[in-house]
Amino acid sequence: MYDYLIVGAGLFGSIFAYEAKQRGKKCLVIDKRNHIGGNVYTKEVEGIQVHEYGAHIFHTNNKRIWDYVNQFAEFNRYTNSPIANYKGEIYNLPFNMNTFHKLWGVTSPEEAKRKIEEQRKTANISQPSNLEEQAISLVGTDIYQKLIKGYTEKQWGRPANELPAFIIKRLPVRFTYDNNYFNDRFQGIPVGGYTQIFEKLLDGIDVKLKTDFFKEREELETLANKIVFTGMIDQFYDYQFGVLNYRSLKFETNVLDDTDNFQGNAVVNYTDSETTYTRIIEHKHFEFGKQEKTVITKEYPMEWEQGLEPYYPINDDENNTVYKKYKDLADQEAKVIFGGRLANYKYYDMHQVIGEALVTVEKEFGK
Structure with a gap:
């Protein structure tokens, strides 16, 4: 018997599991994917850490959160300075x-x-x-x-x-020659990728991958006293108030054997309407790589439908009204904790998920 069944091995679930284990609790973490780390997962390809689900650049003003993640990895000095390509014209971002x-x-x-x-x-x-x-x-x-x-x-x-x-609501406009996209005090990429962080967070904790909570729900719910759920809240309640909407993404990743430097920057946004992808990520530049080959990912936005990965919640009035109904149900749960981007139907940066997870841990266990 476990104290907690944690559905989702992303940031929220993994941090909760780690902190619960520190307090002597027994956890089972499950994930429907074949890897830990959720959308933050990185995989080594040709000696390069590839961000499998889009660029993840860690940034925060919160020293407590910065110190927390630095327990699990050494972060480099990477500064996010994307550029825009408009029909071959190159512009610095943010607007400066x-x-x-x-x-x-x-x-x-x-x-x-x-x-x-x-x-x-x-x-x-x-x-x-x-x-x-x-x-x-x-x-x-x-x-x-x-x-x-x-x-x-x-x-x-x-x-x-x-x-x-x-x-x-607002657009960052700077009247200085500053290409640093974020204003946050702390910023960087973990040397050797993000997956190592999850390996350390989940060390000594039971993890079952390729396990779909909804296909095995009846059995899984009997294994633990409480559930920490980080999936889609509408799915948890069997869509009884309707389906919440998202935007999804498709990633097209290629190893380029004939060049060691494709675009000279980690992130290039394509801002014209004719180019079908929104950006190209060249992963080696996140760690200032000198490898002989390079790996690039084109990112294509797409309409979300059930079965696709949900990325960006569409927080318009209609969807927020539906979410509020699910939230009211969730607030009445005594044995289920909801956390993370999908369960809260809210777009989070990584530091915000970590902050939310640590607040939830304090509520559950005390400071």
């Missing part, structure tokens, strides 16, 4: 003086501010009613047309003028 100089030839912050303000005034949008109007009212038409519109429409699978304005 390098971007503005390339767009307009301006060299001073004052010139850049004036240019953006001119375009905002010309657009004359007082109450943005959709994403397109919201973006133009924030950064003007040039940045919107070249660096936001195509990428966003691919990402969400809908015209920007049909997307709600709240998706882009």
